[in-house]
Amino acid sequence: MRGMNLPLRPRRNRQSAAVRALVRETTLNAGHLIYPLFVQEGTRSEDIASMPGVRRHCLEDLVAEAAAAQALGVGAVVLFPRIPDAIKTPLAQACHDDAGLVPRAIRALKQALPELLVITDVALDPYNSDGHDGLVAADGRILNDETVEVLCAQALCHARAGADWISPSDMMDGRVGALRKALDGSGFEQVSIMSYTAKYASAYYGPFRGALDSAPKAGDKKTYQMDPANIREALREAALDEAEGADVLMVKPAGPYLDVICRLRAATSLPLAAYQVSGEYLMIKAAAASGWLDESKLVMESLLGIRRAGADMILTYFARSVAARLKEG
Ligand code: PBG
Secondary structure (H helix, E strand, C coil), rough: CCCCCCCHHHCCCHHHHHHHHCCCCCCCCCEEEEEEEECCCCCCEEECCCCCCCCEEEEHHHHHHHHHHHHHHCCEEEEEEEEEEECCCCHHHHHHHHCHHHHHHHHHHHHHHHCCCCEEEEECCCCCCCCCCEEECCCEEEEHHHHHHHHHHHHHHHHHCCCCCEECCCCCHHHHHHHHHHHHCCCCCCCCEEEEEEEECCCCHHHHHHHHHHCCCCCCCCCEECCCCCCHHHHHHHHHHHCCCCCCEEEEEHHHHHHHHHHHHHHHCEEEEEEEEEEHHHHHHHHHCCCCCCHHHHHHHHEEEEEEEHCCEEEEEEEHHHHHHHHCC
């Protein structure tokens, strides 16, 4: 009976590991993780100066890294290519070359690891000599509809090579619908679209651009990536992506945008992904390297927080190491 002045004691539900396990509200397991992997030409892999602990893989090492992650329970990878400067052009034609690096990487992965879910990034920045996700007009404007046409060619190229999901990260208007139409029109109805729905113009992408040498040559990405100040706009993007046929929506970055994850979770019945980006990775690595914070605890807590906010799946550079730790128990 209430009103007896008995102290209420929430700590009873925390008093042993067994109780805590029973009342735990959020889980994190390797199956929730997507592992972003960098790939480069040639027969050697390299450390990435801007992302300590992450490598750009040659094809052979790419397959080995994906296999190791898969053996630990990580079911999906997403590929990011380092394209040599010599083949970057203003029209980014190399992005839909069937003999290009990404199609070769997809085929190598699919041949060696048929059960692995292979996701590709659809955007022009690694291929574009201007370093933008879209085509750049003479006056510096980013051309929306012209870009979407190239993105469709890029997605079809990835689908022909065997990609399971394609993931547009460019933030052009109307691209999800155009990609769905292009894929269906070529017999790729089974290829899913994970859309970067709320991708913010973020300083947290710095280390990634260093890894791919893909920073914009002029200007910034603020005319297509979202203003970090906005959340209603994320709901609008989500409604559009859903209407255009996206299979999975994404919020990026993750940690500084937990409120956006939470709001989108409530606004859509689609699965939701969140991308713990390179800058979030680097901040944890830097704090751990200085001895100030405990890396493994910090990683777990950051990922659990993203799950608690409402993400079903998380893209994280920690995927392999986290999966290894989860396996140890
Ligand atoms: C580019 C792309 C970026 C990232 C994923 N795809 C960078 C950008 O938009 O400039 C960032 C990922 C990360 O920082 O880890 N289409």
